[in-house]
Amino acid sequence: MTDETPGTAGATDPGGSRQVRVVLVDDHRMFRAGVQAEIGRTDETGVDVVGEAGDVEQAVSVITATRPDVVLLDVHLPGGGGVEVLRRSASMMGAADSPVRFLALSVSDAAEDVIGVIRGGARGYVTKTITGADLVGAIFRVSDGDAVFSPRLAGFVLDAFASTDAPPVDEDLDRLTQREREVLRLIARGYAYKEVAKQLFISVKTVESHVSAVLRKLQLSNRHELTRWAAARRLV
Structure with a gap:
């Protein structure tokens, strides 16, 4: 500090x-x-x-x-x-x-x-x-x-x-569950699936399922696009 x-x-x-x-x-x-x-x-x-x-x-x-x-x-x-x-x-x-x-x-x-x-x-x-x-x-x-x-x-x-002009939430981000947001941030920061699993106390298979859900909901193709998407919204 x-x-x-x-x-x-x-x-x-x-x-x-x-x-x-x-x-x-x-x-x-x-x-x-x-x-x-x-x-x-x-x-x-x-x-x-x-x-x-x-x-x-x-x-x-x-x-x-x-x-x-x-x-x-x-x-x-x-x-x-x-x-x-x-x-x-x-x-x-x-x-x-x-x-x-x-x-x-x-x-x-x-x-x-x-x-x-x-x-x-x-x-x-x-x-x-x-x-x-x-x-x-x-x-x-x-x-x-x-x-x-x-x-x-x-x-x-x-x-x-x-502000009455700004939307209260990001509609794309709002499609994701809290857990999916956590996985998204860690993946966008460059964590491997095993590292994400360790951070969140879940299995690698569960991480893979969350990543697939995030890509589907955001209409993205891979983790590189996901990283760019997250960086554009200052989530990492």
Whole structure:
């Protein structure tokens, strides 16, 4: 995490009188360890990391068990992605519960990813270029109910929700299931079928079936055309 600032200066609690309970959801264990080391010094930051998860199933289990104040949520996760975590968490936690707020923290800056998790209920979206101090500030602001975005990403949300001219969804992309979108992104990034299967905890045969379905629905002939299609929509 380096230098992107979402305008969160002064949002932390320097006196240490308040703590925000946080769950980290990211499929890269080393990244979770790095975030934990950066922001998890509770006495200094006021952030108490109460749980971690690496896929959708783990995330829903940990979130419902710990009821954190804020969930730092990666967009691309095995088992259905960040949108699936949002959907399932909402269905398992009643309205009477203390609100659990979600802040997307992702390497992706694709408009489709940003809009997808915000529509799913996340309160903000920052990329992994954010500094540790700014991430702490973003966590506190989201805990307070504010919406927080890395500067350049806010425009995606404004365009999607404020413009009456822009279509709300990509009709071609909307034909695909969530799993097919996950497979599409990984294939477009150059992953071999075996690597996709390992990433998503599914069989190679299932990957092949999803790729065939994606090519058929998008009327494409091969993975090279699929890669160009995904790149044109900034999905990779």
